[in-house]
Amino acid sequence: MPHTILSDKMNRLNNTEILEKLKSKFGTEILFSEEPFGLLTIYIEKQIIKDMLQYLYQETHLGFQFLTDLCGIHDPSQVNAELGVVYHLQNMRTNTRIRIKSFTALSNPKFPTVTDIFKTANWMERETYDFFGIIFEGHPNLKRILNMDDMVDFPLRKEFPLEDQTRLDKDDKMFGR
């Protein structure tokens, strides 16, 4: 039976080398990087998301050709950078993972779509739009996916209440966020 991927743990790409490569290509548009639990995390400007993912996909020594996960995040405490999108990419051949994060202001919730690089981003971006109201420009079919179509709110934003706030029997002052 054929083996398309021969995984080799010793072959795992080095985080510093990846970062050096990306820095020489993109320079100052990489804002910040860290390695929580050994996973290289890069914060970038949203304009270069598509270029960066394309570069990570195509470059022979990088080859991050699998989009593991894409999700949104809302942090009201970061003024003018409240909404974010988190990409988890993977190079299966060398078993390396990378996380890319980008933030934008709540007043301009627009990100470029990556559906033309990864088909799997289609529903993930729809889900992120559905819950955070992040508009992915260029997405072929950007509409709600899990919530009903006539919903107006974006429920995973922090200001959206979990339960009906008119109820008096639920007091969350002592316990609960």
Added chain:
Amino acid sequence: MSHIKLDKDSIERETTTLNLGPTHPATHGVFQNILELDGERIVGADTTIGYIHRAFEKIAEHRAYYQITPLTDRLNYCSSPINNMGWHTTVEKLFGIQTSKRVDYLRVIIMELARISDHLICNSILGVDTGAYSGFLYLMQERENIYEIYEEICGARLTTNMGRVGGFERDINPIAIRKIREFLKRYPKTLSEFEKLFNRNRIFMDRTIDVGKISAESALNYGFTGPNLRACGVDYDVRVMEPYSSYQDFDFSIPVGSNGDAYDRFMVRNREMWESLKIIGQALENLPEGSYQADVPEFVLPPKEEVYNDMEALIYHFKIIMGEVDVPKGEVYHSVEGANGELGFYLVSDGGRTPFRLHFRRPCFIYYQAYPEIIKGSLISDAIVTLSGLNVIAGELDA
């Protein structure tokens, strides 16, 4: 979707719209497929999901860490222990908790039992959908036996809420061990019988070979993982690539297919059940002595006698039950090999009692989007076989 005008070579003038679902017996879950049909051939398809969306990610932002385990039960409810342990290992990664080998081996035993119970449902249902009901009846008894083992370990059957962060709520009892041993003895016979009924069955092969086919490149681009990806010939398995819970201690192989069709998926799942049996056998033989809990007073409830007589134990008991433990800041992505593929947990903690953000990477949700493309051009009956072969679980699809 709207009707599509058809060419002169079709006897129809335009397509017929057929709703497969939301509550159709063949979808095995609540989701809708809108098919555009030229006679019996599918020319276009669209899917609607979200019928059992329960906003787990939002609820999780308001629950203490130990209260999130029951939410994970309801993702892929055919193999809930894998989800439970995936969540526990994620939290352990964030807290830096080291579990004992006994905990790891017990987890491996339970996760592999869950994998078997998930695969046997998928494969036997595929039999039902191709017109072979008896295989389903043979295997259903074994699922009952696995549920009895769960019952012995944690008291629940379907939505198990099994284990705690750091280990288990109680040690595995001798009856459960006996039941697992009995299962290991009996299941190979049942599975061989099942394989004899199906593997080289002409009718079954005709119904499944080259049905619902997807290439490895396309599958990777669509984010396939698990048995569905391995059926395309890509040997990606989280258990081997990034071993969690001491999977590196066991000797097992990863079955792969080559064609990426419903038959290969069926065969990969069957082979995986044999591998799971091998793993359970090894884990049971080498089950180390030791504690069934890690040393984490933040999550492991103190014994009742101490709670009544000891101040500190009482404080910890109260803190755990009210979910007021100290959580470190940080963000972590952890994944386990679920029965359907890579089940990932992306957890962001801001130091509060609840997660700041928790995202489930649900394999079903990700690969089901390829379904319209896979079934385009095939017959309705093949669409149903494809759907069962992909093993789409509505709970995991909608979260």
